[in-house]
Amino acid sequence: MGQLAIDYHGSGVFKPREYDPEAPSSGQVQIAVAYTGICGTDLTISHGGMDGRVKEPWPIGHEMSGTIDELGAGVEGWNVGDKVTVMPLDWDGTCSACLAGYNHICQNLNFVGIDSPGALQNRWNVKADWLVRLPEDLDLKTAALVEPVAVAQHDINRAAVEAGQKVVVIGGGPIGLLIAIIARNRGADVLLSEVAASRLELAAEFGVPAVNPASDDLGEVVLQRTDGAGADLAFEVSGSVPGVKAMTDVLRRRGTGVIVGIQPKAPPVDVFQIFWKELSIIGARVYERADFEEAVRLVADGTIPADALISDVMPLSETAAAVQRLDSGENVVKLLIDCQS
Amino acid sequence: MGQLAIDYHGSGVFKPREYDPEAPSSGQVQIAVAYTGICGTDLTISHGGMDGRVKEPWPIGHEMSGTIDELGAGVEGWNVGDKVTVMPLDWDGTCSACLAGYNHICQNLNFVGIDSPGALQNRWNVKADWLVRLPEDLDLKTAALVEPVAVAQHDINRAAVEAGQKVVVIGGGPIGLLIAIIARNRGADVLLSEVAASRLELAAEFGVPAVNPASDDLGEVVLQRTDGAGADLAFEVSGSVPGVKAMTDVLRRRGTGVIVGIQPKAPPVDVFQIFWKELSIIGARVYERADFEEAVRLVADGTIPADALISDVMPLSETAAAVQRLDSGENVVKLLIDCQS
Numbered sequence: 001m002g003q004l005a006i007d008y009h010g011s012g013v014f015k016p017r018e019y020d021p022e023a024p025s026s027g028q029v030q031i032a033v034a035y036t037g038i039c040g041t042d043l044t045i046s047h048g049g050m051d052g053r054v055k056e057p058w059p060i061g062h063e064m065s066g067t068i069d070e071l072g073a074g075v076e077g078w079n080v081g082d083k084v085t086v087m088p089l090d091w092d093g094t095c096s097a098c099l100a101g102y103n104h105i106c107q108n109l110n111f112v113g114i115d116s117p118g119a120l121q122n123r124w125n126v127k128a129d130w131l132v133r134l135p136e137d138l139d140l141k142t143a144a145l146v147e148p149v150a151v152a153q154h155d156i157n158r159a160a161v162e163a164g165q166k167v168v169v170i171g172g173g174p175i176g177l178l179i180a181i182i183a184r185n186r187g188a189d190v191l192l193s194e195v196a197a198s199r200l201e202l203a204a205e206f207g208v209p210a211v212n213p214a215s216d217d218l219g220e221v222v223l224q225r226t227d228g229a230g231a232d233l234a235f236e237v238s239g240s241v242p243g244v245k246a247m248t249d250v251l252r253r254r255g256t257g258v259i260v261g262i263q264p265k266a267p268p269v270d271v272f273q274i275f276w277k278e279l280s281i282i283g284a285r286v287y288e289r290a291d292f293e294e295a296v297r298l299v300a301d302g303t304i305p306a307d308a309l310i311s312d313v314m315p316l317s318e319t320a321a322a323v324q325r326l327d328s329g330e331n332v333v334k335l336l337i338d339c340q341s
Numbered sequence: 342m343g344q345l346a347i348d349y350h351g352s353g354v355f356k357p358r359e360y361d362p363e364a365p366s367s368g369q370v371q372i373a374v375a376y377t378g379i380c381g382t383d384l385t386i387s388h389g390g391m392d393g394r395v396k397e398p399w400p401i402g403h404e405m406s407g408t409i410d411e412l413g414a415g416v417e418g419w420n421v422g423d424k425v426t427v428m429p430l431d432w433d434g435t436c437s438a439c440l441a442g443y444n445h446i447c448q449n450l451n452f453v454g455i456d457s458p459g460a461l462q463n464r465w466n467v468k469a470d471w472l473v474r475l476p477e478d479l480d481l482k483t484a485a486l487v488e489p490v491a492v493a494q495h496d497i498n499r500a501a502v503e504a505g506q507k508v509v510v511i512g513g514g515p516i517g518l519l520i521a522i523i524a525r526n527r528g529a530d531v532l533l534s535e536v537a538a539s540r541l542e543l544a545a546e547f548g549v550p551a552v553n554p555a556s557d558d559l560g561e562v563v564l565q566r567t568d569g570a571g572a573d574l575a576f577e578v579s580g581s582v583p584g585v586k587a588m589t590d591v592l593r594r595r596g597t598g599v600i601v602g603i604q605p606k607a608p609p610v611d612v613f614q615i616f617w618k619e620l621s622i623i624g625a626r627v628y629e630r631a632d633f634e635e636a637v638r639l640v641a642d643g644t645i646p647a648d649a650l651i652s653d654v655m656p657l658s659e660t661a662a663a664v665q666r667l668d669s670g671e672n673v674v675k676l677l678i679d680c681q682s
Binding site: 158 | 437443567569570593594601602603604605607608612614617619621
């Protein structure tokens with residue numbers, strides 16, 4: 001015994017479990033998990049919204065950093081002590097999406113940390129194929145941000161953001177902020193739309209121009225900033241009905257909207273605008289390997305303001321309390337769980 | 342006097358008017374209109390749906406063929422007697438869309454035949470810039486189909502249809518049928534979805550495989566035809582809420598949906614599918630010059646089965662009756678108005 005895991009039992013219940021880790025099987029490594037971030041999907045799970053996918057009590061969590069603790073048979077290119085993160089996608093390699101080169105949206109995807117056990121535990125056995133190398137000198141707290149940065153990087157790549165483009169990001173949670181920061185880093189002219197005062201303050205701290213659409217006319221502001229043309233790109237990250245409406249409203253003719261936020265049911269969409277302005281509305285989900293590797297670079301070179309984004313670190317035993325803090329509306333961006341004790 | 346025009350007066354009222362044509366001004370030509378087709382937009386106008394755009398009583402109509410009757414000053418490259426059609430788009434050339442190269446979706450577009458006088462008259466003065474040359478040996482009835490073919494050609498080009506692709510066309514009216522025919526001509530594997538028995542018969546006549554989603558499970562049929570992957574492309578041409586739903590349902594991961602049909606208000610859209618399958622949903626409106634010129638070739642070389650698509654030809658004086666026939670649900674595809682007498 002001696003190792004701790006926090007199992008999710010469904011219906012919002014987390015329970016601690018002590019265990020003796022199994023040795024990694026062939027092709028696996030065992031990771032000593034350092035830090036695991038709690039994300040919006042984890043909150044959805046904790047509300048019971050994905051109980052059909054967490055089929056047995058096991059730890060969730062997929063935003064993590066750690067070091068290799070043990071190598072299974074046949075694992076090459078890795079050593080005990082290597083700093084790693086995990087790209088938590090396990091595809092079948094045989095479905096039509098995989099064969100077409102889109103294995104990240106495999107028709108039978110196992111999202112590790114939801115559909116199979118995740119990182120909210122001291123020791124985690126994973127396929128060596130999922131590992132992504134971290135620089136030796138990268139702080140492991142900072143490194144726990146790689147996964148959400150990879151999400152934002154994928155969104156940016158799907159939209160092919162270029163220098164000089166006028167970009168509107170609708171929704172200033174962690175992913176929205178990261179998209180804004182990465183887009184700005186590419187030389188785009190970014191405007192964030194967000195209603196929460198605390199998130200607007202954070203945007204100001206990062207120097208990202210922001211509008212509160214509850215008090216200002218977002219469409220009018222965008223027109224002013226674009227000489228009446230409208231935005232080249234709009235990222236819908238709010239997952240809200242007004243967000244989808246704002247996306248089609250602010251785009252210029254032939255502009256591109258990116259669906260990042262998860263819409264729980266079919267919202268009304270101004271399809272006429274898609275037609276009239278010949279918009280492109282594209283979906284962006286998870287990440288590809290290149291996004292993940294670029295995310296490591298962005299985290300390591302300081303493009304991502306990790307210290308400002310990590311609001312607090314809490315012990316593994318307090319995972320349920322961390323989830324409650326995020327639910328409470330308290331002014332936190334990213335909470336990390338310390339999985340080292 | 343001696344020339345006849347049919348003016349649209351708003352509120353569904355068409356009235357004949359005799360007139361002496363003005364001479365074409367500088368840069369214009371006068372066309373002796375041969376045939377003008379009635380399209381879905383003309384029907385929307387006749388239902389009072391666009392009375393705000395037809396600002397004064399004038400003829401509508403923009404699907405036409407004719408011969409040049411008189412040249413205004415400064416017109417070069419054209420001769421009296423040349424067979425022509427008109428690309429009825431008058432852009433300002435100065436707005437951000439025009440400057441970006443998308444003049445067909447100019448922010449201040451004058452759609453000729455709606456926002457300014459159209460072709461339902463014996464003589465029509467138009468800018469020489471709008472003319473598109475027709476082959477000398479092309480029948481002028483057939484040539485009246487060039488404009489709707491250009492619409493379909495633009496949709497096909499926006500979607501970049503390629504040989505071997507699995508294409509679903511949702512809605513089998515004139516534009517849907519034309520998209521199906523042109524896509525098949527490019528080597529795509531086309532399936533039409535349509536509920537009206539008469540249109541299903543027409544599809545069968547053209548050898549286009551079709552499904553009636555009211556009696557068959559369209560999604561299931563598409564999965565069977567695509568080895569479980571879903572369609573590469575789906576064209577939403579029905580302008581209906583179930584059509585938009587079917588579009589996101591039938592597409593494969595990274596598939597492309599094209600919004601062709603006009604949705605009068607914001608319908609529910611399965612935005613989650615756009616995200617989950619990383620779809621691209623793109624709008625396609627009117628046409629560019631290259632689409633129009635390609636449409637002339639497709640009509641001239643017989644790719645478009647003009648005889649089967651043209652259900653009847655009626656005299657100009659019976660324009661209102663033609664509109665009523667199209668409204669009545671009678672089994673007609675395309676009605677042409679003979680504008681020569």
